[in-house]
Amino acid sequence: MKPIRLMSGFLTVGVWTMLSRVLGFVRDAMILAYLGTGPVYEAYVVAFRLPNMFRRFFAEGAFNVAFVPMFSKRLETSDDARRFAEDAMSGLTSVLVVLTALAMATMPWLIYALASGFAGQEEFTLAVEFGRISFPYILFVSLAALLSGVLNATGRFAAAAAAPVLLNVVLVAAMILGAWAGGDIAPWLIWSIPVAGLAQLVMLWFAARNAGFPLALRRPRLTPELRNLLRVAVPAMLAGGVVQVNLLVGQQVASYFDRAVGWLYAADRLYQLPLGVVGIAVGVVLLPDLSRRLAANDDIGGRYAFSRAGEVSLALTIPSAVALVVIPQPLVSVLFERGQTTAADTAAISMAVAIYGLGLPAFVLQKILQPVYFAREDTRSPFRFAVVSMVVNAVAALGLAPLMGWTAPALATTLAGWVMVVQLMRGARPLGDVARFDARFWSRLWRICLVSAVMGAVLWLGALALEEPLRTAYWRYPALALLVVAGIVVYFGLGQVIGAVKLSEFRRPLKG
Incomplete structure (x- = not known):
C-alpha cells in the first residue's frame, strides 16, 4: 500500500468513524435526555454492553485478529481466499447461534455476573428483559465484522467503516418514532438494537459481493485452514476475554454505587470518540497492510507504515487527551446536560472523562502496536501482556474503591492501559526494525x-x-x-x- 493510499485509508475510516461517533453522541444525548441516569438507563447500559462484550470477545477481538492476516496473505499469494472466508463464516455462524441460545436461556446469571450490585433492585429485572431482546445483535454484528475484515483486506475501507453509522441511525430513528407515538421509549430503543445489527449485516454482504466476494454459508467443517485459524484465534480470544474481564470488574465495582454505571458509560462514550476516529481507524488499516508487507518480505515498507501510523495517531490523540483533561466540564455539559440529566450528573461524568483522558494515548498506542504481533499470527504474546494488565486493573479497581469510590474503575482502566503499552513495546524489540518507530517519529513526538x-x-x-x-x-x-x-x-x-x-x-x- 503506497503512502498516499495508506493515509487515504486512515482518513476514510477516520471520517466514517467520526460520523458514527457524532451520531453516537446524538444517540446517547437523546437517551440521557429521555431516561436520565436512573434505573432504566443503567439497565439499558448493562444490556447493551452484553452483546457488545461478546462481539469484541469472539468477532473483533479474536476471530478477525486471526482471520484478517490469513485472508490478506491468501490474497497476496493468490490462494483460494473466497473459500477460506466462506468456511470461516460458516464456522463462526454455528458458534454464534449456540452462544445466542445459551445466553438468552441464562440471562439472569449473565446480568448477575455483569452487575451483581443490581440484585434485588428494579435495574436487575429490567436488565434481564432488555438483555434477552438485545442479545441476538451479536449474531448479526459478528458476521458483519467478518465481512468488514474481507473488505478491509481488499483495501475497501469505506463500507466497513460506514456500517456502524447504521446502528446509530436506527436507534435515533427508533427513539424519534417512540417519542412521536407517545409513552415509554425504552421498548423502541431496545428492540431497535437487533434490527440495527441485521441492517449492518445486509449492507456489508452486498458490499462484499460487489467487491468480488459473494460469500455463502456452507456446511461447517473443520478444515486444516480453520484448524490453523483456531490455533491463532484462541489466544486472541483469551486476550479479548481479559479485556472484557477488565470491563466486567469496573462495572461490578460501579454497580455498588448509585448511578455510577451510567456515569462511567457516558464518560466512556466521550473518550471513545478520539479512540475510534484515530486508534481504531489506524489499526483497521494497518493490520492488513502489515500482513501483506510481511508476506512480501517488505520490512522497510512495513517500518514506514508502522511509524507513520504512530505519528498520525499521536498527532491527533495527544491534543484530544489534553482537551479531555483540561475542559471536561464544558464538553460534558453541552453534550449531555439536558432533560433528565442534571448538573450533578455533569460533574460526576466530567471527573471520569478527565481520568480516561490520561489513558487515551495508551489506548490508541495499543491499536498501533498490536497489529505488529497479529500480522505475524502471534496472538500469544498480547494474551500474556493482557493477563498482566488484567491483574493490575482488578487490583487497582478493587483496592482503590474504598478510597476513591466509583471513580476507581476509571483510574484502574487508565493505569492498566499504560501497563499494556509498556509490555507491547518491550515485547516488540526482538521483532526487528519493522516494530520500531523511525527517527522522524521521535523527532515529531x-x-x-x-x-x-x-x-x-x-x-x-x-x-x-x-x-x-x-x-x-x-x-x-x-x-x-x-x-x-x-x-x-x-x-x-x-x-x-x-x-x-x-x-x-x-x-x-x-x-x-
Missing part, C-alpha cells in the same frame, strides 16, 4: 507534546474567560464551539510552524 501543552493552556484560559456563557442555556453551544475552534487553530497553526504536524500530508489523501 516532542513537538506534538509541546504544541499540545500550549493548546491546553489556551483551552484552560478560554474556559475561564467563557465561564458564564458556558453556563447559559443558549450561549453554551457557540461558546464551546469557539473554545474548540481556538484550540484547533492554536494546535495546527503552531504545529505547522515548528514541524509537529504537516497539513500538506493530509491534503492529497483528503482529495482522494
Whole structure:
C-alpha cells in the first residue's frame, strides 16, 4: 500500500468513524435526555454492553485478529481466499447461534455476573428483559465484522467503516418514532438494537459481493485452514476475554454505587470518540497492510507504515487527551446536560472523562502496536501482556474503591492501559526494525507534546474567560464551539510552524 493510499485509508475510516461517533453522541444525548441516569438507563447500559462484550470477545477481538492476516496473505499469494472466508463464516455462524441460545436461556446469571450490585433492585429485572431482546445483535454484528475484515483486506475501507453509522441511525430513528407515538421509549430503543445489527449485516454482504466476494454459508467443517485459524484465534480470544474481564470488574465495582454505571458509560462514550476516529481507524488499516508487507518480505515498507501510523495517531490523540483533561466540564455539559440529566450528573461524568483522558494515548498506542504481533499470527504474546494488565486493573479497581469510590474503575482502566503499552513495546524489540518507530517519529513526538501543552493552556484560559456563557442555556453551544475552534487553530497553526504536524500530508489523501 503506497503512502498516499495508506493515509487515504486512515482518513476514510477516520471520517466514517467520526460520523458514527457524532451520531453516537446524538444517540446517547437523546437517551440521557429521555431516561436520565436512573434505573432504566443503567439497565439499558448493562444490556447493551452484553452483546457488545461478546462481539469484541469472539468477532473483533479474536476471530478477525486471526482471520484478517490469513485472508490478506491468501490474497497476496493468490490462494483460494473466497473459500477460506466462506468456511470461516460458516464456522463462526454455528458458534454464534449456540452462544445466542445459551445466553438468552441464562440471562439472569449473565446480568448477575455483569452487575451483581443490581440484585434485588428494579435495574436487575429490567436488565434481564432488555438483555434477552438485545442479545441476538451479536449474531448479526459478528458476521458483519467478518465481512468488514474481507473488505478491509481488499483495501475497501469505506463500507466497513460506514456500517456502524447504521446502528446509530436506527436507534435515533427508533427513539424519534417512540417519542412521536407517545409513552415509554425504552421498548423502541431496545428492540431497535437487533434490527440495527441485521441492517449492518445486509449492507456489508452486498458490499462484499460487489467487491468480488459473494460469500455463502456452507456446511461447517473443520478444515486444516480453520484448524490453523483456531490455533491463532484462541489466544486472541483469551486476550479479548481479559479485556472484557477488565470491563466486567469496573462495572461490578460501579454497580455498588448509585448511578455510577451510567456515569462511567457516558464518560466512556466521550473518550471513545478520539479512540475510534484515530486508534481504531489506524489499526483497521494497518493490520492488513502489515500482513501483506510481511508476506512480501517488505520490512522497510512495513517500518514506514508502522511509524507513520504512530505519528498520525499521536498527532491527533495527544491534543484530544489534553482537551479531555483540561475542559471536561464544558464538553460534558453541552453534550449531555439536558432533560433528565442534571448538573450533578455533569460533574460526576466530567471527573471520569478527565481520568480516561490520561489513558487515551495508551489506548490508541495499543491499536498501533498490536497489529505488529497479529500480522505475524502471534496472538500469544498480547494474551500474556493482557493477563498482566488484567491483574493490575482488578487490583487497582478493587483496592482503590474504598478510597476513591466509583471513580476507581476509571483510574484502574487508565493505569492498566499504560501497563499494556509498556509490555507491547518491550515485547516488540526482538521483532526487528519493522516494530520500531523511525527517527522522524521521535523527532515529531516532542513537538506534538509541546504544541499540545500550549493548546491546553489556551483551552484552560478560554474556559475561564467563557465561564458564564458556558453556563447559559443558549450561549453554551457557540461558546464551546469557539473554545474548540481556538484550540484547533492554536494546535495546527503552531504545529505547522515548528514541524509537529504537516497539513500538506493530509491534503492529497483528503482529495482522494
